[in-house]
Amino acid sequence: MTQLELAKKNKISSWMRQAAKEENVNPAYLRKKIAEGKAVIPANINHRIKNICAIGEGLKTKVNVNIGTSTDESGIEDELKKLEVAIRYGADTIMDLSVGGNLRNIRKKIIKLSTIPVGTVPIYEVSVNQKKKKRDFKDITLDDILKVLHEQAEDGVDFFTIHSGILKKHLKFLKNKVRVLDVVSRGGALIASYMMQKNQENPLYEHFDEILKIARKFDVTLSLGDSLRPGSILDGSDKLQFSELEILGDLARRARNKGVQVMIEGPGHLRLDEIEYNIVMQKKLCSGAPFYVLGPLVTDVAPGYDHITSAIGGAIAASKGADFLCYVTPSEHLRHPSVDDVKEGLIASRIAAHAADIVKGINGAIGWDKAISLARKKRDWKEQIRLSMDPDKALAYRTSSKAELSDVCTMCGDYCSIRLIDNCSKTKLRA
């Protein structure tokens, strides 16, 4: 039985217990949320996950890190280093988005080494297989798709991004050039190209029940991909985006009815003032399914800094109810990310998630801020660094520049406001 089926039968699984413990919430609360479809535990029955996590309402905002080879950079060593860095710096999940090299080998290594849940976009492998056979993507068969899904599920993938929501009717709109950037989802573009060239309906939509069968068998959580994710803030919140979201809501309910855990993917590039509306509508149209957003990037103009444009959008989105943030690296729109980019992107997303968790009232969130602020007041540098989100960077900065007075930093030196007041308080206020 899947975690959803167990929850519906009022059973608290050991995964639920472990995830609830991690969050310091009541296991009964988590079970209820899973039964309602408002939380998921991505955990394939074939993957031994050390650090399980639940994603959804009332839980800590989670952060995903994308890794994986590209057609231009297909070495596995770098990707494994990225995995290591992602885990060390606090990623909750990993997605292997490889499209270069031997995909199954890479995936198996990642699943084996990952202590956290692993997601994939199986349509990538379908496409890579076609290329290997020197066949066109448009000539894929249902069997090609289901074979990959089954194999990946068997290998232990914990969640699949499935682009079932884009339909023929959407492509008609695209023809009219209503968008600045039509389709910017990689998986979505593959499916759209198939549909355009064959003039057929989306096979991932038409055969959704067969996908559900595989997902149910291995308890793979489905992450319903938004092929029509806006790729420019000018396309954000448009008819296409919301039309697909409605379809995703219907599919989410079908998945739940079949005992399959499900979450919904969301934008993308969005104006800052449209983010709240997007979260409200997703929760409404998808009956409270966990919302997994990429960014949102609040402007298109800052390539090289899209971890920041995304952190702004992610913090707002999560504070309004988004449950799961897909990180974006400084390399987005420019190159395959380096190991450093992965770290920078992850920390930016974790900052966004934590800032939102304070607003959400998540257990322990604001306590962390209090603890570091008290250490700051005491000018206890060891403790400040220990409590930093990235102690390594904080320590490197601290030690790079030595103050004459050991209890301050070189920013203010003698003029440290905290020290000034503290000295006065000692002599005057406490007198």
Add this chain to the structure above:
Amino acid sequence: MTQLELAKKNKISSWMRQAAKEENVNPAYLRKKIAEGKAVIPANINHRIKNICAIGEGLKTKVNVNIGTSTDESGIEDELKKLEVAIRYGADTIMDLSVGGNLRNIRKKIIKLSTIPVGTVPIYEVSVNQKKKKRDFKDITLDDILKVLHEQAEDGVDFFTIHSGILKKHLKFLKNKVRVLDVVSRGGALIASYMMQKNQENPLYEHFDEILKIARKFDVTLSLGDSLRPGSILDGSDKLQFSELEILGDLARRARNKGVQVMIEGPGHLRLDEIEYNIVMQKKLCSGAPFYVLGPLVTDVAPGYDHITSAIGGAIAASKGADFLCYVTPSEHLRHPSVDDVKEGLIASRIAAHAADIVKGINGAIGWDKAISLARKKRDWKEQIRLSMDPDKALAYRTSSKAELSDVCTMCGDYCSIRLIDNCSKTKLRA
């Protein structure tokens, strides 16, 4: 006459004309906003400013860069490099916060080299002068203060941060340990320490009219500092902060009545969900004076990344009406910033400002996003890089990793969604 006095007399100055042209707004609009006290043009009559700017309602959100020596790092060369980088990467104003070395020399050099308005916190120099005379800060006289103010105004400083709002009644509260971090403003802490040790009222409050006289004479814009700026999100939006803000509102009205341009400084560390309320209250209590915020930092836990915690808060604050963002560097809370830190901090703040300007509906803001998105669709890399907020970094990333196909990047390579769709469109959609 000051810009405010001219505006009140219905006169459009050449500064107003120039600033309005920069923004592509009607000079009459800008004049009206200045007359109402809702916009300012920081421009000392003794400073030849090449790139003038107006700050306030209906105008582009501006970004300030703090530079200046510390007691531990007092070399001027680095600070001049920071000035150069700040100007090159689009800072609207500079503040010289030096407290180490020969302050007047440094200031004069910065004013001479700066093509943009320059601000200071004159109480720093008052304190440094005392130290040089081996006298205690608490023994400063009114004359010590006014002499520094006059000299700095004569040197051409365009705006002064003045900490006039902290009063004896506030210090009583602090005694009760109501805060995690009492006073974190450097200037505020100096004034507070004077008041604590002498048991006297704030001299910058008591002699505010004399400060106004100097400001009026040289048309120095006053930036009323928030000594009680929260230094931890747990202290945000507390009674102390708002009590000081009320005083700042009164002082702002007094300044305007004397023909002195004025803006208000604001937090600091704030929970994400408290930012909007802070902006609304500032605008209300200060009769629409331009609001100059430091951050706000939406969490205390990320030293090494406070340009990001600030960009999140700054984007939200500006989208809700804050007019002027003081940048924060990755070094904040850890060390005196390096030249690179200055650049990283500036770009993060500019991203926040631009994301907000889209929401504010500022002329040309969303047009920039459209232009870069169209270049992205065409995979016109030269144009994408040219239109990037930081073309140097975008180019460096782009060239660091070469794709086999020249019109894509190594992130997706063959799987570039834009290219996939474009190829289909060419063959199918357009058929």
